[in-house]
Amino acid sequence: xxxxxxxxxxxxxxxxxxxxxxxxxxxxxxxxxxxxxxxxxxxxxxxxxxxxxxxxxxxxxxxxxxxxxxxxxxxxxxxxxxxxxxxxxxxxxxxxxxxxxxxxxxxxxxxxxxx
Amino acid sequence: xxxxxxxxxxxxxxxxxxxxxxxxxxxxxxxxxxxxxxxxxxxxxxxxxxxxxxxxxxxxxxxxxxxxxxxxxxxxxxxxxxxxxxxxxxxxxxxxxxxxxxxxxxxxx
Numbered sequence: 001x002x003x004x005x006x007x008x009x010x011x012x013x014x015x016x017x018x019x020x021x022x023x024x025x026x027x028x029x030x031x032x033x034x035x036x037x038x039x040x041x042x043x044x045x046x047x048x049x050x051x052x053x054x055x056x057x058x059x060x061x062x063x064x065x066x067x068x069x070x071x072x073x074x075x076x077x078x079x080x081x082x083x084x085x086x087x088x089x090x091x092x093x094x095x096x097x098x099x100x101x102x103x104x105x106x107x108x109x110x111x112x113x114x115x
Numbered sequence: 116x117x118x119x120x121x122x123x124x125x126x127x128x129x130x131x132x133x134x135x136x137x138x139x140x141x142x143x144x145x146x147x148x149x150x151x152x153x154x155x156x157x158x159x160x161x162x163x164x165x166x167x168x169x170x171x172x173x174x175x176x177x178x179x180x181x182x183x184x185x186x187x188x189x190x191x192x193x194x195x196x197x198x199x200x201x202x203x204x205x206x207x208x209x210x211x212x213x214x215x216x217x218x219x220x221x222x223x224x
Contacts, residue, residue, distance in 0.1 A: 004158075006158070034211050034212070036214075043202075043214045043215060043216050043217060044153075044159070044212075044214040045214075046211055046212075046213065049211060091156070093158045093159070095212065104149070104151075104161065104212050105161060106151075106158035106159045106160070106161075107158050108157060108158045109156070109157060109158045111156065
């Protein structure tokens with residue numbers, strides 16, 4: 001299967017700081033990137049969808065100014081959690097997709113803890 | 116995207132076949148059935164997908180009913196490492212994946 005690299009796997013940050021999460025598709029071009037988050041004992045919830053070179057589309061209830069998504073190339077997308085607060089502590093997962101792909105691949109996830 | 120319904124939990128004895136059902140009665144003609152699993156604290160792992168024919172790969176088999184309103188994922192010889200949450204998702208090709216609560220499969224020795 002395709003290789004997706006997501007970094008960092010774990011991060012602890014202080015309240016009020018920003019954290020950047022990177023997602024790379026190593027052997028295919030991701031024209032679309034999906035970002036999910038998952039709270040403990042809950043399912044994955046889609047946060048936003050981005051297409052390379054375009055602004056991201058955010059799901060209802062997700063603040064676009066707080067969760068900045070950059071998808072400047074076909075192999076790299078970043079999610080920046082700005083001014084993080086303890087309620088932003090969660091498991092964040094990226095999922096790059098090819099335009100004509102038949103399956104979705106997922107990153108390993110990033111466990112964010114805001115203290 | 117169509118909604119799916121899965122049992123919240125199932126147990127299976129090690130070495131036996133695990134049969135995980137999924138109902139997707141509102142599936143559209145262009146939507147595929149995908150199965151993923153998630154082991155604790157990891158990203159979801161793709162297992163298999165299909166449109167209307169049954170599919171088999173090295174991990175599992177997917178049986179889709181003729182009316183496409185339900186499907187079953189079969190792990191032929193479950194091992195302890197197959198303990199995970201299994202998600203059945205229906206989506207158009209390359210579309211977003213909408214996750215339900217999945218089935219927590221526990222494989223017991």
